[in-house]
Amino acid sequence: MGGGTSEIAVISLGGIVVNKSLRVAGDELDQEIVDYAKNKYNLLLGERTAEEIKFSIGNVIEYEGEAAHKALFRGRDLKSGLPRSIEISPAEIREALKVPVYSIIDAIKDAIEETPAELVSDILKNGITLAGGTSLLRGMDKLMSHELKVPVKVVPDPMTCVVRGCGIVLDDRDLLNKVRIR
Structure with a gap:
């Protein structure tokens, strides 16, 4: 959940199973x-x-x-x-943030509904991980957990974790080849 978009993805075995991009964010x-x-x-x-x-x-x-x-x-x-x-x-x-926050939650619900049943149990077990500056909004993880009925956690250092992850991938050619989108 960054500044311009909220990216939602269900990932399994290193691949994206379901993804959504929403122009609702910070x-x-x-x-x-x-x-x-x-x-x-x-x-x-x-x-x-x-x-x-x-x-x-x-x-x-x-x-x-x-x-x-x-x-x-x-x-x-x-x-x-x-x-x-x-x-x-x-x-x-x-009150001012209610509509856009619930549109993000609704998009996550849609992604979960599109997820194959065998992976939904993994979501229930492992929960949802939030990254990006919008995840720092007070109570975002608790509200999502309440509305989605799954555990939700915010990554450490959500403002920079995505760019640091990109840096790690770019520094490791083998890893880059594994995650490259063709």
Whole structure:
């Protein structure tokens, strides 16, 4: 789950059995926050501010003590054109992110439904692994586990694991030949 796309794959014996690509990821979540501030507060937020909101108080499930985590953010008032600050709560961000997050979950459900039955038991046993910056959104793994009824974990260092894996493959010619798409 990166910035521009969420890639979903069921992998078995080193090969891709089912895959889906969804144009819903971090950038779309940021845009949902921008749209929420525009529609509710008549305030234009920048993309960087929306991303900061996403990672500072963004969440997809209610958590203990969230009411105390309101945050102050600045943008431009759409009526006056002047700078203005607003206080946004984690609950508001959760609501703003609901539709795109559930579209990712629905795509994962579709991938599981297309998976051969003998591999579904492996998914139940081994779970789902999340990578990419969007996987760092508070509660993403717990919400997915609840909705999909399978264990979900986030890889260590999800922001760089994909590019590091590519580097390992490029450094090992034999491994590159094994995974090359023909």
